Amino acid sequence: MSAIVDAAAPLTPSGNLRRRLFVSQLVSGASILASFVAVAVLALVTYDVAKQGASALSWNFITHNPVGLAGGGIASAIIGSTLIIIFATLIALPVGVLTAVYLTEYAKPTSRLARALRTALDLLQGVPTIVVGLFVFGLMVVGHGESGFAGSVALSIVMLPLVARSSQEVLLLVPGTLREAADALGVARWRAILTVVLPAAAGGIVTGAILAVARAAGETAPLLLVDSLANPTQTQLLIFGHGVPNIPVLIYTASNLGIPEAQARAWGAAFVLLGLILIANIGARLALARYRARLGQ
């Protein structure tokens, strides 16, 4: 083979290479532009919500119940949403974590039951939330009426696959050497799980749960079906047996009314909701990153 390359030639791109570099730069530019668009949309939505919401927001707005279409505040909805989510978490967290413990600590990864469980969790995550709402409606509302607790159950079903998945990931991060050390000391499996593995994973499990709560907090579709008939002028401290006012349904109904005063209240509520969700997200992400780093991943 003879050398074709002329060693004396200057190192400048020829016509063909110039075209290839141009295409490459074009793609780079396009991908930068796409990322910019995505971030801009987030900024735009957040800005609009903050701008419109801030004008509605006041101490009165958070601490008083609504009066008429536009007056007062959203205290009853804030309290209602908080209670509904607390109960949803009380259901979803233990079930999700125990499922994750079974999948990571007990089942062989290839066992048929483990595979079926994993598929079930994935399918549950793929079920549209409005279908979850109809399910809970058929299960708990038909014959009993709407209730805040039915909303909790619906939200817990939305949270369950998220909690199970994030817990699974964290449990897999716990070093095997910890389990082996417990085994070597003759500690029974269940004691090792409860006193060694779960405490080591606790931080990650909690942050995963916070992300799931942030997701469920804005979930509207199920609540619209099972917990939308409530008197917002009354604060409900019990969520059983009757409808409980909540933030997502408040925003949804107000956005459909087309009345500026009602929309102002919706913006205010959206500001509160979005603010809490974004803060929870940022906090949980930072905590998760630090937690991962500590486990040496």
Add this chain to the structure above:
Amino acid sequence: MTTLPAVGTSTASVSRGRTRQRRTALVDRAGSRGLLGLCLLAGLLTVFVLAEIAYQVIDGARPAIAHFGLHFLASPAWAPNFSNLGAATVLFGTAVSALMALVLATPLAIAIAIYLAMLAPRSLRAIVGPLVEMLAAIPSVVLGLWGVIVLAPFVQRHIEPWLHSTFGFLPILGAPQTTGLSVFTAGLVLTVMVIPIIAALSRDLFLTVPRELTEGAEALGATRWEVIRGVVLPTTVSGVAAATVLGLGRALGEAIAVAQVIGDGSKIRPSLFAPGTTLASKIAVDFPNTLNKLHAASLFYLALILLVIGVITSLIAQAIASRFDATRLVTR
């Protein structure tokens, strides 16, 4: 486990030690069974909930299935007061809005993933990546509120007239309506919801491409785009497809934001700028005030279709992903 008693210990303390050991053994046996039982129970509860969802939805839909049968799927009518109901309009709107979202979101999301995985400097990557994912954290009801008050009027005033005057010869870009509540606006809102899903998954996939492959291509003189097209995309194409299917599932199942901006149209219209309706949004709009039993049952019928679609998209995504590599997609 037995421990030898030290020389000189009294027999009493030995027997006390034995009883303690025996008690520990008993507690351990009960505890290990108890915890395993609890874990199994939790797992089975998940499966049970899934089965129960299917049962409740089918049970609720039974009157409508008995009344309309499979003809329901092809009938475009939606007149609950005349008990004349069908899913064709709804299915059409669902398909069009989801398709539009996917057509817009997939290239954008892949471009974002390319930027995040290969082009962005480390410091920017750590900021832009979470911000893109944060887009998925915006609750659909807040996005819908923004869509109906900010986006829809803007689209109606600026984007729709321009598209109509430029590409008006296409029947899908008809004359703009008086409100911006249209399939087009719904498609845009869905695009915003789908982008973070596809982008985050694709970025994680691109990051798994072995260094030797990309560096090998670079050493052969490939430009950045040639590395992406020739090495990165081919090795991850099935995973990206799975991510796209997951995004599709999200777009098909979104109820609230779509219900807020799509305008609840009742006819099949070719134009994207006309109001429409989707499976999920129809349920959200109609369910709180159903007229009669058949109406409610028809909404359950729609939910059944939605459930079947949701399960199929999940299974397709899983099948693609598992053929690719099961462990890679789990990281999210």
